[in-house]
Amino acid sequence: MARIIAGVGTSHTPAIGAAVDNGKSAEPYWAPLFQGYEPAKAWMARTRPDVVIMVYNDHVNAFDFKIVPTFALGCASEFPIADEGWGPRPVPPVQGYPQLAAHLVQSLVLDEFDMTIVNEMQVDHGLTVPMTLLYGTPHAWPCRVIPLAVNVIQYPAPTGHRCYMLGKAIRKAVESWNEDLKVVIFGTGGMSHQIQGPRAGLVNTPFDKAFLDGLSRDPERLVGIQPLEYLRDAGAEAIELVMWLIMRGALGERVEEVHRFYHVPASSTAVGNIILESR
């Protein structure tokens, strides 16, 4: 049986990818951030999942506004790296797992989550920056990846409650796949940040720390945070944190927090990282 053994919450700030790609990760601005991710990288190297389910959002790269899917599941065998406006990141293409993705679609739709099926898709920094943070710069990624793109760009994003329930349905779907696989699910984006308008640069560290505490000890409280609260208290782009609730929902009730890191800033973003193992 396939099992979701752990969840990783991490920001996916594009400037982090650019820092690695341009050889700046040892500079004083960036060094504390990358040092802070070393334990997570070591955990990943020990854990070696077969499959990563990457919950992230596309940033007007795979999807323009012709079609805006709320939940889009990547069912392709390979996902090329998008050119977001400065050339594609120099990272390996992402290998998918079409058979398992098709199974997830089937199970999730029957569980009343209307997934959009995506058979061709480029992936952007929302997916590749978490890969870089957890795996470094290998020639090929050491796992297959199933992308789950969530619309958090055009309001309203799905609610935290909806996301949490989707996570639970993903756990059920994975556990009904008859192959011994270790699966790690990522929830990415956030934490507090706003990158638009005169209010850009907003950071709310108490909000972020309470969110990390809640993931570990009281996810039901987080599920009740309304969209407007994310916007008001943690910045227009903090709504991305609902994606972390998909990850948390997929871990089952009991988790053990094995790592946490928090850092301000990466460009305009408060960066958070948490690793929760299912118990």
Added chain:
Amino acid sequence: MTEVKQKEEAYEDIPGTWVFDAQRARQGYHLNEFLYSLMKAENRKAFLADEAEYTKRFRMTEAQRQGVLHRDWNRLLELGGVSYALAKLAFTDGKSYQYMASRMTGMTEKEYVEMMLKGGRSPDGWRSKSERQGRA
């Protein structure tokens, strides 16, 4: 219906922010399609070679077109541009998200970076327009 309307009005109460909701997305559709086109290197080249001519390929309003030509970032947000698409215009200019965000705040990039290094902008005084006015 009433509840939905109240929520839309509540978005408008957040100061210094243009929430990209369905109405703004509708208004900004052709602007964002123009910005999306800048994902391709040949389009970036064609745009930079003759900005006014290139923008005519898209059914933007004149106000949106002027916003593009003048890199009037906040005006473009107001007219339905979404920040991630606007970033493609900044990248085409060889600039970063951070540069674009700093311009939106009216700070220099250096001032903006310094604010971020000090922990960012506190939400205090920025949660609602009434709170903002109380501080001003």
